[in-house]
Amino acid sequence: MSEADVVKAIKANHPDLVVSAEVLRSKRISAVVKREGFIEVAKTLRDDLGFKYPVSGGAIDFPKEEKMQMMYYLMKPDSKFMLIYKVDLPRDDLKLPSLTQVWEAMSFHEREAHEMFGIEFEGHNNMIPLLLPPDWRGGHPLRKDFKEEGSEE
Amino acid sequence: MQEETKEIRRNFESVPGSGVVYNVVDYLLGWARKYSIWPIHFVTGCCSPEFMQCSGSEYDMERLGVLPFASVRQCDCIMVVGVVSRKMAIRVKYLYEQMGEPKYVVAVGACPTGKGPFYDSYAAIAIDEYVPVDVYIPGCPPRPEAIIQGMMLLQDKIKKEKRLGVKG
Amino acid sequence: MTEPVIVPDIMRMSWGPQHPMSGQTRILLDIDGEKVHRIIADLGFTHRGIEKILENRTFLQGIIPVERMVMADTPNIGLGYVTAIEEALGIEVPERANWIRSMICEMARINSHLYAFGLQAESTGYFPAVFLWTTVDRTIILRLFEELTGARWSLNFFMPGGVHKDLPKGFEEKVIEGVEYLRRRFEEYWVAMVENATFELRCDNVGVLKPEDAIRLGATGPVLRGSGIPIDVRKDEPYAAYGDLDFEVITESACDSMARTKVRYREIGQSLNIMEQVANEIPSGPIRTNVPLFARAKAAEVLSRVESSRGELGVHLFTDGGMNPYRVKIHSPTLRNMYVFERLAELDEILVADIPVLINSIDPWYLDSDR
Numbered sequence: 157m158s159e160a161d162v163v164k165a166i167k168a169n170h171p172d173l174v175v176s177a178e179v180l181r182s183k184r185i186s187a188v189v190k191r192e193g194f195i196e197v198a199k200t201l202r203d204d205l206g207f208k209y210p211v212s213g214g215a216i217d218f219p220k221e222e223k224m225q226m227m228y229y230l231m232k233p234d235s236k237f238m239l240i241y242k243v244d245l246p247r248d249d250l251k252l253p254s255l256t257q258v259w260e261a262m263s264f265h266e267r268e269a270h271e272m273f274g275i276e277f278e279g280h281n282n283m284i285p286l287l288l289p290p291d292w293r294g295g296h297p298l299r300k301d302f303k304e305e306g307s308e309e
Numbered sequence: 310m311q312e313e314t315k316e317i318r319r320n321f322e323s324v325p326g327s328g329v330v331y332n333v334v335d336y337l338l339g340w341a342r343k344y345s346i347w348p349i350h351f352v353t354g355c356c357s358p359e360f361m362q363c364s365g366s367e368y369d370m371e372r373l374g375v376l377p378f379a380s381v382r383q384c385d386c387i388m389v390v391g392v393v394s395r396k397m398a399i400r401v402k403y404l405y406e407q408m409g410e411p412k413y414v415v416a417v418g419a420c421p422t423g424k425g426p427f428y429d430s431y432a433a434i435a436i437d438e439y440v441p442v443d444v445y446i447p448g449c450p451p452r453p454e455a456i457i458q459g460m461m462l463l464q465d466k467i468k469k470e471k472r473l474g475v476k477g
Numbered sequence: 478m479t480e481p482v483i484v485p486d487i488m489r490m491s492w493g494p495q496h497p498m499s500g501q502t503r504i505l506l507d508i509d510g511e512k513v514h515r516i517i518a519d520l521g522f523t524h525r526g527i528e529k530i531l532e533n534r535t536f537l538q539g540i541i542p543v544e545r546m547v548m549a550d551t552p553n554i555g556l557g558y559v560t561a562i563e564e565a566l567g568i569e570v571p572e573r574a575n576w577i578r579s580m581i582c583e584m585a586r587i588n589s590h591l592y593a594f595g596l597q598a599e600s601t602g603y604f605p606a607v608f609l610w611t612t613v614d615r616t617i618i619l620r621l622f623e624e625l626t627g628a629r630w631s632l633n634f635f636m637p638g639g640v641h642k643d644l645p646k647g648f649e650e651k652v653i654e655g656v657e658y659l660r661r662r663f664e665e666y667w668v669a670m671v672e673n674a675t676f677e678l679r680c681d682n683v684g685v686l687k688p689e690d691a692i693r694l695g696a697t698g699p700v701l702r703g704s705g706i707p708i709d710v711r712k713d714e715p716y717a718a719y720g721d722l723d724f725e726v727i728t729e730s731a732c733d734s735m736a737r738t739k740v741r742y743r744e745i746g747q748s749l750n751i752m753e754q755v756a757n758e759i760p761s762g763p764i765r766t767n768v769p770l771f772a773r774a775k776a777a778e779v780l781s782r783v784e785s786s787r788g789e790l791g792v793h794l795f796t797d798g799g800m801n802p803y804r805v806k807i808h809s810p811t812l813r814n815m816y817v818f819e820r821l822a823e824l825d826e827i828l829v830a831d832i833p834v835l836i837n838s839i840d841p842w843y844l845d846s847d848r
Contacts, residue, residue, distance in 0.1 A: 183714060184780060210695045212813070214806040216795065229780075229791070229808065233692055233706070236713045238780065240793075261695035261816050287521040287847055288432070289396040297431055297529055305431060350497045354523055355548040355844050358592065358630060362619075365612030379497045392844075397501070397522045400494055426542050429533060430526045450548070450630055 159185055159237060162205060169200050175244075186240045191252065194243050198258045201230065201239070209233045213255070213265030215273045219300045222247045226275060228255060228262060245275065254280040272298040342385075342411070343374075343464040349384045349404060350377040354391020356418040359450040368453035375460055386413045386463075387440070391450075392420040394432045398439045405440045411470075413463060414442045417456060419449045485509050490829075494522055498600055498833045501843045511829050516822045518815050524847040531805045535771060536562050536637060539802065544631050546807070547845045550589040551631045552581045553785035558805075560716055561781040561794040562637045565774045572718075573762040574639035579718040580652070580755040581625075581634060583748040587659070588618050589786035590741045590748075593840045597738060598670060600833035601679050607669055614662055617655045624648070637772070639765030649756040656749050656756075663746065671739060680735040684835040685825050686817065687732060696817045697810045698788025699744070700839055703737035705730045710784040722751055734838035741840075771800050787811055787840055811846035814839050 157165075159179045166177045166187055173193030180186050189197050201207045211229040218225065228241040245252060254277035255262045266277045267286040274296040277283065285292070293305050352360060364370050364377065378384050381404055389401060405414065414436075419425035421436040422445045436442060443466060446459035492504045501522045507515040527546065531539045543558045544551040556578060563570060591611045598607035619629045624645065626632045634641050670676050686696065691704040701708060709726040711719040727743045729736035774796040782791045788810025797803040818839050821827060827835065 180778075180780075209692050211789075212791065212806075212808040214793070216804045216806070227793075227806075229793075233708065236708070238782075240780065259693075259695075261693070261813070264812055264816055285521070287524040289394070289399075289521070291395075297526060302431075302529075349495065351495045353494075353501060355545050358549050362612055362615070365609055365616075367613070367616050381495065392523060392525055394522060394524050394847075396524070397494060400522075404495055426545065427525045427527075427530060430530055432524045432526045452629070 157235065159183070162232075162237065162239075163187075165205060166197070166201070169204070170197050173197055180240075183237050184240070185237055186242065188242045188244065191243055191245065195253055195255070195258065198241070198255060201241070202258055206232050206234065207239055210259040210261040211238070213262050213269065215269045215275060215298075217273065217298065217300050219247070224250060224273060224275065226252060226269065228265075230259070250275045251278060252276070253278050256280055272296060274299070339468045339470065343467040345374045345376075346386050346413070346460065346463065346467075347376050347378045347384045348386040348388040348415070349381060349408075350379050351387065351401075351404065352390045353393050353397050353401070354418070354420060356391040356420075356450040359453065360388070360390045360417065360456065363453040363456050368457060370457060370460065373457070373460055373464070381407045382409065384408060385411060386415060388415045388417055389421045389436050389440075389442075390417045392418075392425065392427065392433055393436050395434055398434055398436065401436065402439045411467075413444075413467075414440050415444045415446065415459060415463060416442045417446045417459070418451060419447050422447060425449055483510075487514060492832070498596075498837075500841065502841075504832070504836070506829065506832065508829055513822050513827045513829060513832070516819050516827075518819055520812075520815065520843065520846055522847065523844045527848045528805055528807060532801055532803070535800045536566075536774075536802070537770065539805075540633055540635070541631075543807075544633060545844070546809075546848060547589070547785065547787070547842050548630050549592045549842070550585050550786045552578075552585040552634065553783055554790060555633065555635045556582060556717065557781060557783040557785070557790045557792045558794075559635045559637055560783065561779050561792040562774075564779045564781060565777045565794055565796050566637060566768065566772055568638050568766055568768060570639055571763045571766060572760055574764045575718040576721075576755050576759045577640050577644065577764065578635060579722060580752055580759075581622075581632070581640075582717065583751045583755075584618050584621065586786045587745050587748050588615055590745050591615050593741055593786075593837065594666065594670070594738075596840075597834070597837045600837045601676055607666070610662075610666075610669075614659060617658060621648075621651060621655060624651070636765070636768070638768040639763070641765075643764050644759075649759070652752055652756040656753050659745075659749060663749075667742065671735075671742060677735065679831075679834055680738065680838070681733060683734045683831045684821050684827065684838065685733050686821065687824075690820075690824060691817070694817045694820055695813045696788075697813050698784075698786070698840075699737050699740045700788070700814050700817060702726070702728045703740045703838075704732045710782050710789050714782060716781075716783060718755070722754055724751055734834055737838045737840075773798060773800055785810060787842060787845065788814065807848060809845050809848060811841045811843065815841060815846055 163177045175188040177187040207230040209231040211231050213228045215226045224245050226243050230239045269275050271285045271288050416422050423435050424433050427433045444459050444463045448455050487507050487509050490506045492499050503519040505517040527542050530542050544555045546554050595608040595611035626634045686704050688704045691701050705728050707726045707728050724747045727740050729739050776797050780793045791808035793806040795803040
């Protein structure tokens with residue numbers, strides 16, 4: 157399967173849940189999904205399309221558009237394509253079902269996104285801080301409006 | 310904390326010539342201590358390969374008596390090698406309190422001195438907010454010759470300490 | 478007469494940051510006698526917030542904190558960041574610069590694998606012999622680095638557009654001399670470590686990671702290739718000069734700690750071959766295309782991947798038209814392998830005495846997972 161075939165298959169399986177899917181360059185595919193169908197499309201990716209190899213996960217903050225975007229990186233081991241799987245979250249409602257029910261290796265990356273951005277993952281079985289010290293006085297460091305530790309309430 | 314301003318009561322102070330005895334004992338104790346500084350085997354950050362290279366064959370630190378040792382209670386130096394974050398600084402302070410007197414702290418690298426290349430980081434700290442430092446060795450990472458010069462400065466400092474000698 | 482009953486009882490042991498073998502992390506073990514039931518990795522002791530710092534640096538200034546992620550392997554990490562910047566700014570790199578980059582990256586890979594060997598030997602009790610041998614052998618490479626760039630560990634030699642300086646006169650001959658010396662020492666390491674009966678006893682069948690588990694849990698680098706799966710970014714998406722060079726992807730099928738050590742060992746052999754090829758066949762030409770000091774990139778999103786010695790390192794760079802990046806997300810290989818290490822207690826029977834050997838066969842560098 158080439159990259160264009162994979163993009164077509166993603167769009168054809170769930171036409172109403174996928175916001176956009178495109179080929180960025182050779183061996184890079186990007187797909188943006190709505191929050192409601194997030195887990196369902198993920199299960200299709202793992203079982204039907206062969207994206208079995210989890211790579212990483214992270215988030216990015218867009219304060220001007222009032223949203224944050226959570227990104228997961230997945231790979232297909234046979235043809236070595238990398239898929240960037242994104243979902244948009246409104247900045248005042250940062251909740252997302254946890255992707256550890258589909259790929260369990262996303263556990264550490266979701267813990268880091270929680271403490272750095274404040275996104276809450278429902279259904280994660282071990283949500284404790286990963287990198288910040290245990291006596292951290294509050295604040296989410298990687299947000300764009302982070303001044304210093306303890307400045308938020 | 311080493312307080313060198315303590316007044317040490319000495320017996321036989323009025324006996325003429327006792328000052329010489331105290332100075333000789335002082336010199337021997339200083340000689341023994343400075344040639345057997347045992348640091349704790351504890352690296353906190355990225356300068357660690359340079360520290361291990363310094364104990365290797367080309368720049369042998371053990372000929373000065375510096376032997377990294379595993380057990381805390383039998384060491385007399387902490388070498389804070391590399392970046393210190395707050396989670397690690399609590400452990401450094403805990404180890405410092407467990408060592409017996411006399412004890413010394415050497416900050417190796419630009420990062421424990423004043424955060425180094427991470428000067429605007431929210432997580433890195435300078436170690437002299439937590440423990441008192443005796444010698445600072447700058448560099449990113451410092452060359453092994455610089456680390457050896459730093460240990461020799463510490464040896465000079467130990468030699469000049471007054472333990473039993475007559476003040477003044 | 479009744480027999481004494483031993484009641485199973487779980488004790489939590491904390492193997493903390495001050496320990497000769499643990500590195501800068503705390504590993505919590507739930508043990509019952511000698512058997513390990515659960516492993517919990519407590520990371521974050523060397524967290525510096527590099528991803529936040531990079532938003533306050535220009536593209537050229539950002540190379541300095543990024544390279545300090547793994548001190549033993551700085552060219553590979555720097556190359557990941559620099560290739561992302563070049564793709565975002567749309568710069569072409571000349572051919573000679575690509576060949577020099579490949580050679581320096583392979584020298585750093587040998588440096589890092591020898592360091593891993595030294596730690597593996599220290600954990601099995603060969604500290605005075607093999608660990609100090611590796612410090613001597615690494616001085617060959619460190620002296621070559623010092624002659625070329627002035628620094629021993631953190632080179633900061635790659636810039637967007639090429640490399641900083643050209644090779645000095647006579648450098649290629651010194652590289653070939655170094656390669657021949659290391660090849661002779663190479664055979665001694667095989668006899669001292671891999672074919673050694675004590676080493677085999679401690680490393681065979683310890684920490685078996687089957688191929689489908691390695692893919693499902695996201696292992697990378699020699700941990701993945703030691704389970705027989707041939708994924709290597711240098712062959713899948715050739716960067717620098719790897720498309721023109723002749724080397725193999727090393728895999729082993731035994732899936733245990735000995736297999737991972739053998740993968741690293743044979744990768745050193747492949748790296749020596751690449752160094753020799755570059756020293757003999759490097760083309761001439763310019764070494765750098767000029768890039769303005771305060772370059773601005775248009776709004777773009779770039780993901781670049783390189784193969785560092787511990788696994789695949791990815792840099793996802795977002796730019797927005799300014800002089801600083803908007804967001805840099807770094808994929809760390811050690812963070813992925815530490816998840817595999819945690820799950821090994823459930824996949825295989827591990828005893829407490831196996832833990833130092835196991836963790837050094839995974840070869841973590843905690844400054845990389847904590848960033």
